[in-house]
Amino acid sequence: MKQLIDFIPLLLFFVVYKLEPRSLDLAGHALQIGGIYSATAVLILSSLVVYGLLLVRQRRLEKGQWLTLAACLLFGGMTLTFHSETFLMWKAPVVNWLFALAFLGSHFIGDRPLIQRMIGHAIRLDAVRWTRLNVAWILFFLVCGFANLYVAFHYPAFWVDFKVFGSLALTLLFLVGQGVYLARHLQPSEANLKE
Known part of the structure; x- marks a missing residue:
């Protein structure tokens, strides 16, 4: 569910981007709606x-959420400041590569790979499979x-x-593939053990 919440701003961006550009009068000020800059x-x-x-609700954000928010503010802010969509075009690649770097770095920093730190409480794997x-x-x-x-x-x-639907499709395909690979390694829940 958390991943779907992360897509809300992206979906709103997509909807506004696809609107036919027009000017709206809001409290005596002309507001442009539609196109890349309003999106x-x-x-x-x-x-x-x-x-x-x-x-506010969780009292914290995950590191990935902080990274996504910071990239949105940085690349989005530069897009609006310099009136060039090129900055926003670089957001998704840079964020993805920073996530890749974090996963790579976990092989050298800390005692476990990052994916094991994230889901190790639910899945039992040997060290080789965690690394893979x-x-x-x-x-x-x-x-x-x-x-x-x-x-x-x-x-x-x-x-x-592509940013909205292509990336979502790639993510879903990857997660399904990962789910198939991991299905046999899920730990039984406490409720199942008591039955």
Whole structure:
């Protein structure tokens, strides 16, 4: 469910981006709606609202959520400041590569791979399988980053569609593949042990 909440700002960005650009009068001020710049403003505002509410409700954000919010503010802010969508086109590749770097770094920093720290409470694996799974995540984030970059700069008319639906599809496919691989390693719940 948490991952779906993370997609709310992206979906709002997509909806506003696809609107036919028009000017709205709001309290005597002309407000542009539709297109990349108003969509970027909506992305920034909705990210602040969503992550702000999560921070208030949970009293913390995960590191990945902080990274996503910071990248949104940085790349979105630069897009609006310099009036160039190129900055926003770099957001998804950079965030994916930073996630890949975090997973890679966990092989050298700490006592366990990052994926084991994240889901090790639910799954029993040997060290070799944890390493393989962590490497799979590294490769996944690298591929997603390069795919986003390729589409953004070779097919700019479709980069927003790919950013929303292509990235989501890649993520779902990867998670299904990972689920199939891990299915036999799930620990039984306490309730099942008592039956």
